[in-house]
Amino acid sequence: MKQTLSLITLVVDDYDKAIAHYTSDLGFALLEDTDQGGGKRWVRVAPRGSQETCLLLAQASSDAQRARIGDQTGGRVGFFLQTDDFWRDYHAMVARGVTFLEVPREESYATVVVFRDLYGNRWDLLQPTS
Template sequence: MKQTLSLITLVVDDYDTAIAHYTGALGFALLEDTDLGNGKRWVRVAPPGSSETGLLLAKASDDAQHARIGDQTGGRVGFFLQTDDFWRDHKAMTANGVEFLENPREEKYATVAVFRDRYGNKWDLLEPKA
């Protein structure tokens, strides 16, 4: 049996603003943007080269969902963007206005730095050790 984690929902305030952030500042690809009617859309984005897992950008529809924007993991790093070239991506993201919360560091497992997306969600940018 084979199973794949295909999508992770990320609650956002506006579809177009979220698409612009993830495709612009982070360099993700827009995989799908389908109108579902009544103001809902099916919006999928993924990092370049990602073949199995992406983000489903879901517009908050009530007060409880709005309250979760940017804090879906209680302030912990909740998303991990793995790269084959940490310094290339760190430089590009910094140039695109991405806020890194720390200087890059060398760990036993990876070169890593925590950044925040436009909503406040914490991410690790990491390049695993060989």
């Protein structure tokens, strides 16, 4: 039996603002934006070339959900964007204004750098060591 992690929900404050950030700043593809009625939408984005796992952008609909925006992992790196060309993607993201929290570093497992998305969520951009 094969199982796949297909969606990870990311709570955001506004669908259109989130779509613009993930597609323009991070270079993700918008895979789906379906109106669900009542102000809800089913919005899926993913890194270009990704085959299985997508982010589901979910607009907060309560105070409790709004309180989680940008801190869904308690300040830890919670998302890992793996690339086949670290320096290409790093320089492209710098040019698009993505906020990096450190300088890139070479670790035994990867070339890696931590960046913050529009909401403050921490991500690793990494290219594994071959």
